[in-house]
Each structure stands twice: as C-alpha cells, then as structure tokens.
Amino acid sequence: MATSLKQPKVPEAAWKQRIYIIIFEAETPAGKAFDVALLAVIVLSIVVVALESVASIESHFSLILRVLEWVLTFFFTVEYVLRLLCVRRPLRYALSFFGIVDLLSILPSYLGLFISGAGSLLVIRTLRLLRMFRVLKLAQFMVEAQTLVSALKSSRSKIAVFMTAVMTMVVIAGTLMYLIESEAESGFTSIPRAMYWAIVTMTTVGYGDIAPRTAFGQFVAALLMIAGYAIIAVPTGIVSAELVSASKASAVSTRHCPHCTTEGHDPSARYCYRCGERLVADEAEEGPTTSRAGGPQG
Amino acid sequence: MATSLKQPKVPEAAWKQRIYIIIFEAETPAGKAFDVALLAVIVLSIVVVALESVASIESHFSLILRVLEWVLTFFFTVEYVLRLLCVRRPLRYALSFFGIVDLLSILPSYLGLFISGAGSLLVIRTLRLLRMFRVLKLAQFMVEAQTLVSALKSSRSKIAVFMTAVMTMVVIAGTLMYLIESEAESGFTSIPRAMYWAIVTMTTVGYGDIAPRTAFGQFVAALLMIAGYAIIAVPTGIVSAELVSASKASAVSTRHCPHCTTEGHDPSARYCYRCGERLVADEAEEGPTTSRAGGPQG
Amino acid sequence: MATSLKQPKVPEAAWKQRIYIIIFEAETPAGKAFDVALLAVIVLSIVVVALESVASIESHFSLILRVLEWVLTFFFTVEYVLRLLCVRRPLRYALSFFGIVDLLSILPSYLGLFISGAGSLLVIRTLRLLRMFRVLKLAQFMVEAQTLVSALKSSRSKIAVFMTAVMTMVVIAGTLMYLIESEAESGFTSIPRAMYWAIVTMTTVGYGDIAPRTAFGQFVAALLMIAGYAIIAVPTGIVSAELVSASKASAVSTRHCPHCTTEGHDPSARYCYRCGERLVADEAEEGPTTSRAGGPQG
C-alpha cells in the first residue's frame, strides 16, 4: 500500500508528506527510529496487558497499570489519527488489516468507560506485534527472511502432500482409538477428541491428559508414534534440501558476464551461459586460462 | 485396475462408457469435478460421524445428523451401484480394497434398521478418506508425491536397519525398566507395558502416564532419552540426504552441449559454459535467442 | 571370531565342520536358514517372557507358557552345547559376550527348579535379540548399515562436542531449577532429580511428573526448552551433512580408470586423478570428446 501511494510525488501539505515518510517508510533514519520506537511501545503494551491478567500483580499495581494503559492508549490514538491524516486514501488504510488492528487496539480502553468488561478486549493489542515484521524489513534480516520464505514456498506442494498424509492418518487413527478406548475411561470420549489426541501424539507433544489404557490401544498408539517418528523426518528433509540448494545457488552468484551482466555462473564456467561471451576469470586463474583459451574453439 | 479396463475401447452402451470416464478417470474435467465433489462428500460424512460421537451435539442435533446420515448413505449407495454398473468386471471391483471399503461405508446404516448398535460401524466411513490420494493424483502434486515416495523408498533399507536398532533398544530398555521399576508403583506392571513406555519415551512423546520413580530407573530413562535424542537425527538425515540428491538430479541432468557434451546446464542457459557453443533451446526461448546467436561466435 | 577359526580348514570330524558352518556362518543357504530360524525362536522366547509378566495372561495360560518355556530352554540348551562342540576353542566362545548371553538365557529355567524366583532372570533372554544384528549381516542391509555407522563415526567428535555442551546445560539448568523450585512442591526434591527433569525437558520428552510451578521456574524452563529446540537441530544437521557427503561419494563411484582401476571419478573428469591416464568417456561423450582431446595437452 505504502508503495502505491508514494509514486505520484505531489508536493502536498509538506508536514503531511513528512509525517507520512516517518510513519510509513522504513528506509529513512527517521522512519527507522519511529518503527523501532513503535515496536518498543507495542512490546510495552503487551507486557502491560499480560501483567494485568496476573491476579496477584493486578491487585498490587492496579494504579500503575491503569495509568500505563491510558498513556499507551493516548499514544496509539495519536498514531492512529496521524496515520489517517497523512495517508492519501484514509479509508483504504482504515479498512486494511493493520488499520483495523490499530483501531481495535485503542477501542477497548474507550469502550471500558461505558461498558464494564470491554477492557478484556485489550488483548487484541498483541496482534499489533505483527508490526514486528515491518521492522525486520529494515535490516539485513530481509535477505535471510526471503531465503526462508522462498525455501518454504518452493516446498509448498511437497508440504501439502505431506500434510494430507498426516491428516488422513490423524482421522483414521483417531477413529480407531475412539472405537478401541471409548469403554475405558481414558479420555477418548468422542472422535474429535480422539483426533486431538492423535495430533498431540504424532507431533510428539504428548500431554498425557488423554492416553490409551487398554493393551490394544497402547499397541495402536505405539504404531502411531513410530509412524510419527519416521514422518517427522520428512518436513525436515524437505526444508533442508531446499535450503541446501538455495545456499548453493547463492554461492555461485558472485561472477557476472562482462557482456550481458548475467549473474550466477558456475565457478568452473568459462563462457556466459546466456550470451556465450568469455567470462573474466579470477585473478589467480587469469594467466594459465588465457594461454589455453584458443583450444576448444579454434 | 482402471487402466487395464480402459484399453479395449469397445463402444459398449454409451452411457456406461460416459459414467465410467466420469467416475474412474481423473484427467477429464468431468472426472476431476466428480473426484473433488466426492471428496467433499466424504469429508462431510466424516464430520457427521465425528459429531455424532460427541454426546452433547448428538443429543441436540439428533434429527439433523440422522437426516444427513441417510442422505449421505443414499448418495454413497447410488455411487456404489453406478460403479458396479459401469465397470467391465464388477466382481473384481467389488472385491478390491476400495470396493470393500465403499460397501462397508453404506452397510452399517441399513444394518442399523434391523440390529441396534450396528450404526457404530459407520466409523468405517473414515477409511474412504483414503480416496483423497486419488484426488492428489489429479494435480501438480503428483510429481512432488513421487519425489517424496521415491526418497522414502530408496532409503528403505537404511530405515529398516535403523528400525531394527530402535526396536532392539525398545525391547532391552523395556525389559530392564520392568525389572527396575516393577516394585515401585510407577506403572511398569508388565514387560509389554514397559516396552510401550520405551516407545513413548524414545519417540519423545512422553505422556507421563508411566514414568520412572526410582533413582536408578530415572537414570536408565535419562540414558534412553539421550540415545533417542541422538537417534532422531538418523531418519531425518537419511531423508534429507535423499531429497538433496533427488533435487540435485532433477535440477541439472537434462541438458547437454551438442558440441562438447558437457552436462549440467542451468535450465535458463543458452550457451555451453565450457565451450561457448549454442545449446539447443527450449521452444519458448527459440526466437530471441536466435537473433543474438551470431554475436559471440562470429 | 568365526573368521579367525575358519581359515585353517583342517578336515576335522566332518560333522563338526558341517555344524560349524551351519551355526556360525551366515553366507551359506543352510547358515542363513539357521540364523533366520534362530531369530524367530529368540523373538518367540521374548514374547513368552513378555506374556509371563502380564498378570492376567499368566493366570489363564500358565500351563502353555510353562511348556513353551521348557521347549525353548531345551532348544537353546541343544544349540549351546552344539556351539561348544563344533567350535575350535570352546572356552573362548563360552567367555565371549554372546557365549555368556547364551548361557544366561538357559540357566534361569534350570535354577528355577531349585531356587524359587530365579525364573524372573529369564528376562536376560531379551539380550539374545542382539543376535538380530548377525542376521542383518546376511543381506543387502550390510552396506546400508555401514553407511549409517560410518556417518555416525565420522561425526563422532562433533557429537562429543555437542554432548558436552548439552550435559553442561543439563547440570547448570538442573542446579538452578533445584534452587528456584525446591520450596514449591513441584518434584524438584534434589539436584539429581532436577537434572533428570532437565534431560526430560531438553530432549522434548516432557513427562510432566516434574514440572515447574513458580513463575520464575517456568521462565527458566521456557528458556531451556527454546535452547533445546534450537539445539535439536545440531545432531540432525551433523548426520544430514555426513549422509549427504556419503551419498555424493557413492554417486560418483561408477567410473573407473582403465589404467590403474581407481574408482570414484567425478562425472566431468577427463583424466584419472591417480595416474593421469585419460578416462574412457561414456558412449554419448565419446565422439566429440576425442576430437578435442589434443587441445589442453598439445
């Protein structure tokens, strides 16, 4: 959104332009500072919400937490209004995901003045933590995040096949365990609960709140565990393979063709794979390579 | 089975042929639509069976669930009859795995009219979920599934060696813990139960329904856990290595230079990186490549 | 041991030689059959021991299990005596690991005649399961097992470094949690128990029999879990990397030098890396390669 609004650089009201750059852009020093400060305030607001939920802390530091809550609400309100003011199309921002989250994170405080209990909605503020990913954009993390995301994306269909197999196993194992264990008082009271147990077991979380008690149920559970054990290898293998090939691709990207500037040549390549022009060898290789250059083409 | 029946394309009763193509083939648009619709109905039937098992839902929505059950039974009956009609050798289909599953998924409803309690067999319907793998066949998932399956297959004997070692450890650890903990009231009441515990522990599920209480038992358990921790690396490593070599093989091996026969060209390469000769281009790239072909070699 | 005894093939008593080959050798058909049969009997004996430990089964099938026990004891006794007879140095076999295990697996039955309770030592029979690894030797599994073992061996010192780090973490985390949680009645009653908890947590087994209750304890536990989560990646990565390089090594081994028969040439190699002789190219490469052979050397 920010990008599309930026392009027609009309010299509007100068202060709007300036605020816009600070609030929405991340590359300028001011924008960077604002984003980091905003993130700190968001983390503080989450800490306040979290502490309010602890009964013993709420009873002792009630006043401080209330004051902090209103200070933060004031800050977030100002920020929200500024965002609305400096954006070209305020409605479009207001209806965007972050626009709604920003509004929801200040509303509960005001609603709490009229409706008791509305304050519990303040937990919505934790969603603002998602802005953290904007801060990540700032820095050197960008490249790494892209590598991870692209590794996950290119193994998307492998992961889909894998997830289908896992979910089929969960449904069948859950149904089977419901039939086996429903008489024993071991928690398999319905098929959805049994499926929940199957997920808890296959992911090796294993709470133990639901656990088979009959010998046959334990046998089936053991089979499911061993299957889960073998299966946990698959997503790991998928991501590993993607990252290995990704790191290999990034390893060769240093050389580029002097003629067409294509990058990504193999270290042993002599000719550009795009235009067939000879590549510049590394210094160490320069001498001997030149002396033999005529060979294969002459 | 579908393939073997298709080959002698005798123009039998035309509607049979048509239904056959819709129900059994997955490549045609109609077949694809049928498969997706069938899958949706199967998932719905599993949801109904699952909800019926929840006491609170069953008591409130008894009528709706009963009606849905009969609608689904009717649909599955029609599908089963159509399958029998349009197939060349109905008996062969009726005795195949999916034929039996299809029959078993409609029988309980009818049996429930005469025998009370037969309705609980409806859970067999979950097995129909296995048809999901037919839908996977449709799409681009095919290639990915094959990569995964072949990676698992080619590491089959490695996984067998690994499983033998794991099972030997389970038997010995289970027996040992039974000897150590049978006096303490910690759940190790028999060797099979102790083996079940060993599997729960080695797979890092760890329910906690059975857990060592004596100091020596906890020591042995800790050793088993660390062994399991080290061992979990093995299947993951096996699958990772297979997938890495699979992705490498599929990435490069197809193209070779017509002049010097060097292999391993990048899919986007136009010239051999060894001798600079033009590579045979893919159709899509033919045009623009030709216009610049003379450049580097002229 | 078998190997060292085999070499001086003195024509001793012929039946001894024959029995020796059947019992100790795994490559002949008779030896193979014997090993598989022995393994089946061992598994059966373990099943009998396991079932005897289940109270409900022991009370109902007491007679059958007792008979089976004596049949198995008789079989194992005959086997033990035959092994002693046909081996060159019976004492050396009797004092070897498997010799002692074989003796211990028959003794308890006989001791049970005189001393009540000695029968519980029958569980030692499970150790005979280790003979399973002899059967693995037979087949194609050998190569796979060696790959796995050598992958683990060559990453031995990496794993040692890793284990040292893990154990240091376990000791420090255990001590810390003992200090934090010893007042709360959450099971951290001594430092060894707290270390046991740390191992249960770091390996992600998580029984829940000991779990932190204080807020600070839960915070430290959360840190330990996240550390464990990050650390579980290390052994997996180590083994993956080893297996990847192992599979790479085995991938190139098909070509060999016609002059010195060295194997393991890179697919792109033109000259033997051992003797410098030209390698035979694959058929497809033969023609064009020859025409340019003079290039680099001329």
Added chain:
Amino acid sequence: MATSLKQPKVPEAAWKQRIYIIIFEAETPAGKAFDVALLAVIVLSIVVVALESVASIESHFSLILRVLEWVLTFFFTVEYVLRLLCVRRPLRYALSFFGIVDLLSILPSYLGLFISGAGSLLVIRTLRLLRMFRVLKLAQFMVEAQTLVSALKSSRSKIAVFMTAVMTMVVIAGTLMYLIESEAESGFTSIPRAMYWAIVTMTTVGYGDIAPRTAFGQFVAALLMIAGYAIIAVPTGIVSAELVSASKASAVSTRHCPHCTTEGHDPSARYCYRCGERLVADEAEEGPTTSRAGGPQG
C-alpha cells in the same frame, strides 16, 4: 586473557612462570594434565553437591560428604591463590568471569562457618563446569567445535528471523488461549502462564500440567502443534544446509592444478582431472607419485 599475558615473555620469578604455564596453558603436557585433573575434581565437587541435596544420602553419609566438601574447598582455595599469584594482573583475573566463579565456588564453605544456610550457595560450583570448554580446546575437538560454532554463527540472522516468528506466534497463541480457556479450570490462569504453555507446546515438550479442556481450545492447540511440527523443520534445515556447505568447503577447496588452475581436486588426487597435468602432491605422497609421473604425459 592468557594469550595477552603470555606475549611479553619477561623471565620473571621462574616458579611463577612455571605455575602459570601449568595452570593457564593447555598445550604443554603438564598443562594438559592439570586441566584434565582439574576437570575431574570439578566433576567430583558437583557430584558431592548433588548428593548433598538428596535427603536420604545426606542423612546417611553426612560425615563423608562434609569431609569431601572441605578437601575440595581446600584444593580450590589453593588453586585460586596460585592463579592470583602467577598471573601478571591479579585484579584483572579476579574480576574476570572465571575469576568470580572460582571465588564464588569456595566462599560458601567459609561463609557456612559463620552464617547457617550459606552452604546452599555451594551449587554455584556447578558453574565451574564451564571450564570443561577449556579442556575441549586441548584436543582434536577444537576443529569440530569451530565448525559447529561457525555453522551456528553464519545462520545467526536466519535463526533470528525464525525466533521472531516463533515468539510472535507464542504471544498471539498464548493470548488467544487465555481468552478461550480462562473460564475452564485448565491452568490458563494468566497470559504469561498461557505463553509458557505455548512454548511448552511448540517445542513439543508437552508436560500436560496445563492443557486445553474446551473443544475450541483443543482445536487451537492442535493448529499450534501442527505449526510447531512444520516449524521444527526450519532450524534443522538451516543448520543442515550450513554444515553441508561447510563440509563441502573444507573437503575440496584447497588444491588447484598448477597448469589449468582447475579447483576442487580430491585430497587423494595426483593428477588434474581436467588436463591430466600432475598436481603438487602432499609430502607423504611425494615419493611414489614421482616414480610414475612420466607415464601418461610422455
């Protein structure tokens, strides 16, 4: 620190120099022996502290443990004084991390004479276990440790991105579960506790002390588990990819052909696989290689 003090090798009091070399240097035989002995004593002291925390052992072997404690305290005191004496800048050592740990590991015993309860601080001795990493420095482990550390370091920013994503998920999942489950008596009594639960679940530890009871809570938990299951693949993949590329780099990159400068020769290669020219051999291989050098090229 040791390094910086060593450089100006002024012939100070000879015995100081000698003690310094024994205590601080790890490469000399005496230093090596001292380090190993010190490590053994530290492990012994940790065992003593651990046993003292076990009530049943403390009551029976009280005297032995007390004597051992004082012997160890005496040894550590002597070691501490010697370290202070032989070091150039005693204050700098005393204020370094290990200096403070060394002091803290002897103080509690002396304080225990005046203040009852100070003995419980003896657990600080476990921190001395960190000296173990000095012993690792000695041996061949050094290289392996560096490979591991550099693999972790170079994937640092990938792990940071990953951890940010995980912590965001923990905060949001924790808050959500607090809202869903706070009415049910399932342990989600505050947001921090719910976050603790989210960490326990995502790392697949799964104690079960806090577990969702409502159907919706179990559904959200199942989603979190599957996400955690998919996510555990990421750090493993990161480290695997790093180690694969690290092992590749160390395996091949050192040798290159003096004639055509091709790189990537096998460590055992004698001739360039590209041009057949002799490679510069390692010392050990020099002899036999020379005798056959003329063959292929003459």
